[in-house]
Amino acid sequence: MDHALTLDRVTKRFGSFTAVSELSLQVPKGCIYGFLGQNGAGKTTTIRMVMSIFHPDSGAISVLGHPDAREVKDRLGYLPEEKGLYKKMKTAEIVAYFGKLKGMDRSTANLRARELLTRFGLGDWLDKKCEAMSKGMGQKVQVLGTIIHEPELVILDEPFSGLDPVNRDTMRDLILDMKRQGRTVIFSTHGMEHAEQLCDYVMMIHKSKLQFAGTLAEIKSGRERGIQLDYDGDGRLLQQLPGAQHVNDHGKHAEIFLQPGHDPQQALRWLVDRVVVRRFDYREPSLHEIFVRTVEEANQRLLAAGVTR
Amino acid sequence: MANKTLLVAQREYLDNVRTKTFWLGILAFPVLLVISIGAGWVLNKLKETQSYAVLDPTEDRLGERIERAARTPEVTAFAKLLQDQAKQLPESLQGRRQGLLDGFGGDPQAPNEEAVQRLQKLMLDLPASDLDAAMRANKGFDSARKYQRRKLADLGLEGKPLDEQRKALAELVQKGTLFAYFEIGTDPLRSLADFKYVSNNLTDDALRSWYADAATRVVQKLRLASSGVDPAVAKQLQERVYFREQKVGSSGAAEDVKTGEKANKFAPVAFVYLLWIAVFTAAQMLLTNTVEEKSNRIIEVLLSSVSPLQLMAGKIWGIAATGLTIVGSWVLCALFGVWLAPRLITGLDLPLLDIVGNPLYLISFVVYFFFGYLLYAAILVGLGSVCNSLKEAQNLLQPVFLLLIVPLVSMMFIVQEPNGTVAKVLSYVPLFTPFTMMNRAGGPPEVYEYVVTGLILVVSVVVAFRAAGKVFRVGILMTGNPPKLKEVLGWLRAG
Structure with missing residues (x-):
């Protein structure tokens, strides 16, 4: 199979600290791939290794079929987690500058920068300095700088953080657009709903180790199903549901897992009597639930193994 | 790459x-560089003329001699200008040049007093712009306009008792009409204790030291004369040793150091x-x-x-x-x-x-x-x-x-x-x-x-x-x- 990115038992240490441990991963071409994990789990280090900003201590990385990512730097697009712009530069200039750094010729880069900014609603800002922009606009400018050279593989570190809903939608459309054009998009996120809605594949890394990787369906299959409930009323009552093993209450939405042998139908009947049920669904757990459980289980395993960090 | x-x-x-x-x-x-260089020059230009009066109780009019001594450098400089750079002079002076220079003959350092007075009067009467043009090219003119003496006669104090004169001058200093007044000591041969300088400006000392230099020269001359020393001998005695600055030039012989050469180093x-x-x-x-x-x-x-x-x-x-x-x-x-x-x-x-x-x-x-x-x-x-x-x-x-x-x-x-x-x-x-x-x-x-x-x-x-x-x-x-x-x-x- 043709892969945009392959990691083979990649390990990276900083002194005595292991940031990424024996990570193997394959990202097929043309998909959207989500990198999940807590802060400090090793996502950014992995991404930096892919971008050949860091070099792995052991293992091999192949990007777009090349063993050395430096050879294909110009075919990659990268939006780092912490986003900065040159404050004194004009937006069109900086987007074009990023394009030129990726090997675009001057006039094409200038033209395309203006075109992109205009298309994404920043037409009035072309000749304004970056320092005048809001955070959301700045982030948009950065993303445009990431994709101006039409990279085959785009890696976005936390592209949604700090964006308002409208800009999140713009970002989402941009990612979907890239997929439609046959590009491969990898993004890391803390927002499980984004991963769930957008990604063909997801992987999760916890404390430097890969926990799971695959399509959403693969990851969810075989996992214990749960009740997805939208409701109005007193959430505390949900905890008293007979046979409830675990309740994630969000106030208006709750995810409830039952002990083995308990019937969701009976639970529904019980719930209808106590809260206003707006939606009731019995299905695979959400990615959110899987994430939280994975973290818990992994921590317990580590504790049991006597590993302390 | x-x-x-x-x-x-x-x-x-x-x-x-x-x-x-x-x-x-x-x-x-x-x-900033130009300003810092230019500022001093400009400030000096802007400095107002300081008027002073001289209270002179001495019988042999010591004040007048001091005044002349004080003015001599600028007058000789002016005379030198008339002599050497006739072409740069304003037209009004061109014609009268020779007449003005009468009395500056042999030794330009010791012109006769009449010639000095005549020239000094002319300098004070000259339009400022003409004099300025002349001054820029030559050093030694600084005091010509900076310090101006007001005669007691002009102030209406001539011939009045000394105490009254003092009081009146003090008032003029107080009012600002005068920047300062000097009082010449009565017995300069023996004591310098009663030479006085009265001013309300305690920071600008330039007038005082300028006038004191001239007074020192005059008093020295007086004292030398009174002890019977020949002025020529006195001058010789007071002469300082001056080594002419030279360097070994490219020809291998000693030659004079030119102006600017030192600055260049x-x-x-x-x-x-x-x-x-x-x-x-x-x-x-x-x-x-x-x-x-x-x-x-x-x-x-x-x-x-x-x-x-x-x-x-x-x-x-x-x-x-x-x-x-x-x-x-x-x-x-x-x-x-x-x-x-x-x-x-x-x-x-x-x-x-x-x-x-x-x-x-x-x-x-x-x-x-x-x-x-x-x-x-x-x-x-x-x-x-x-x-x-x-x-x-x-x-x-x-x-x-x-x-x-x-x-x-x-x-x-x-x-x-x-x-x-x-x-x-x-x-x-x-x-x-x-x-x-x-x-x-x-x-x-x-x-x-x-x-x-x-x-x-x-x-x-x-x-x-x-x-x-x-x-x-x-x-x-x-x-x-x-x-x-x-x-x-x-x-x-x-x-």
């Missing part, structure tokens, strides 16, 4: 050069100072910029497109171009000044312009700026790459600044002994080579010294670049505390 370095350099250059503050900063320097000091400022402005610019880029994390985007070495080289060259723009602008300002000044001000000290326009100085300045900058740039960019904030960077900079004091401290010393041991030794220390060699330019050093120190400097720049590259590559992505020296040394070895 090189193309990307160029892109980074270009951006860096434009980023700096496009701002208004940059050009204001560049221009501020020559402008001291001139490198000014250039060293400018060089120092330029090198550190540019190197500091690089440091600030590196730390900023690192702290706002734009570095990561850049590193996904260019290699760390390309980035570093791009920044160094970009700022080098910025620095050369600064230095080039200064040189242009200097050349422009050299061209403009004689057209603006007549009779200016021309040797000064020769110094500013001296090609050895100008070329040394630009070349040593370039290599000095590169060396310090490599050090500072390495430093900057391991720091997360300007504050951290400043702490790390302190030892570098300690080194930097050396060229400043040794500046005057080296210019006095441009080929001395200290100067020679410092020339071979690459960190100091640019400053020391600039400093010695008045010497000037031997050609072989230029070659050898130049080679050492270039090799050091190359080594510093390599080392900086190794540190930069690791340091630029580091966050948290700056690394320890041991770690940095480890990087240097590892690379």
Whole structure:
């Protein structure tokens, strides 16, 4: 199979600290791939290794079929987690500058920068300095700088953080657009709903180790199903549901897992009597639930193994 | 590859050069220089005429003699002007020239009193603009208009009792009509205790010392005469030994030192100072910029497109171009000044312009700026790459600044002994080579010294670049505390 990115038992240490441990991963071409994990789990280090900003201590990385990512730097697009712009530069200039750094010729880069900014609603800002922009606009400018050279593989570190809903939608459309054009998009996120809605594949890394990787369906299959409930009323009552093993209450939405042998139908009947049920669904757990459980289980395993960090 | 370095350099250059503050900063320097030179001159021009009166209870009118003695230098200077530079004189004076000079015959230092008085009166009557034009070209006119004596007769005090005169003069000083009045002592042969100067301005002492100089001369003459010493003998006795300054010229014989020649030897000091400022402005610019880029994390985007070495080289060259723009602008300002000044001000000290326009100085300045900058740039960019904030960077900079004091401290010393041991030794220390060699330019050093120190400097720049590259590559992505020296040394070895 043709892969945009392959990691083979990649390990990276900083002194005595292991940031990424024996990570193997394959990202097929043309998909959207989500990198999940807590802060400090090793996502950014992995991404930096892919971008050949860091070099792995052991293992091999192949990007777009090349063993050395430096050879294909110009075919990659990268939006780092912490986003900065040159404050004194004009937006069109900086987007074009990023394009030129990726090997675009001057006039094409200038033209395309203006075109992109205009298309994404920043037409009035072309000749304004970056320092005048809001955070959301700045982030948009950065993303445009990431994709101006039409990279085959785009890696976005936390592209949604700090964006308002409208800009999140713009970002989402941009990612979907890239997929439609046959590009491969990898993004890391803390927002499980984004991963769930957008990604063909997801992987999760916890404390430097890969926990799971695959399509959403693969990851969810075989996992214990749960009740997805939208409701109005007193959430505390949900905890008293007979046979409830675990309740994630969000106030208006709750995810409830039952002990083995308990019937969701009976639970529904019980719930209808106590809260206003707006939606009731019995299905695979959400990615959110899987994430939280994975973290818990992994921590317990580590504790049991006597590993302390 | 090189193309990307160029892109980074270009951006860096434009980023700096496009701002208004940059050009204001560049221009501020020559402008400040001109202002500080011009200000004293202008202020002196603006100074109001100080009027004074003289209370003279002596029988032999000592006051008048002092006044004449005080005015003699300016009058003789004026007479000399009439004699030597007739063509520059205003037309109104051309015709009367010969008449005015009567009595200034044989010894221009001792004109007869009548001639002095006549000329002095003319000077006071001349239109200010004419006199100013004459004054600009010649020293010695300063006091002509600055200090003006008001005669007691004009103040309506002639012949009144001494106490009444004192009271009236004190009132005039109080009112500001008079800046001050002098009272001549009654018995200058024996005691100087009752010479008085009465003024309410306690800070401006110029009038008092000017008048006191003249009074001293007069009193000395009086005392010498009263003790029976022949004035000619007295003058001889008082003469100071003066060594005429000469040097061994290119012909091998001793020849007089020309005006300006001495200044020329001291001139490198000014250039060293400018060089120092330029090198550190540019190197500091690089440091600030590196730390900023690192702290706002734009570095990561850049590193996904260019290699760390390309980035570093791009920044160094970009700022080098910025620095050369600064230095080039200064040189242009200097050349422009050299061209403009004689057209603006007549009779200016021309040797000064020769110094500013001296090609050895100008070329040394630009070349040593370039290599000095590169060396310090490599050090500072390495430093900057391991720091997360300007504050951290400043702490790390302190030892570098300690080194930097050396060229400043040794500046005057080296210019006095441009080929001395200290100067020679410092020339071979690459960190100091640019400053020391600039400093010695008045010497000037031997050609072989230029070659050898130049080679050492270039090799050091190359080594510093390599080392900086190794540190930069690791340091630029580091966050948290700056690394320890041991770690940095480890990087240097590892690379």
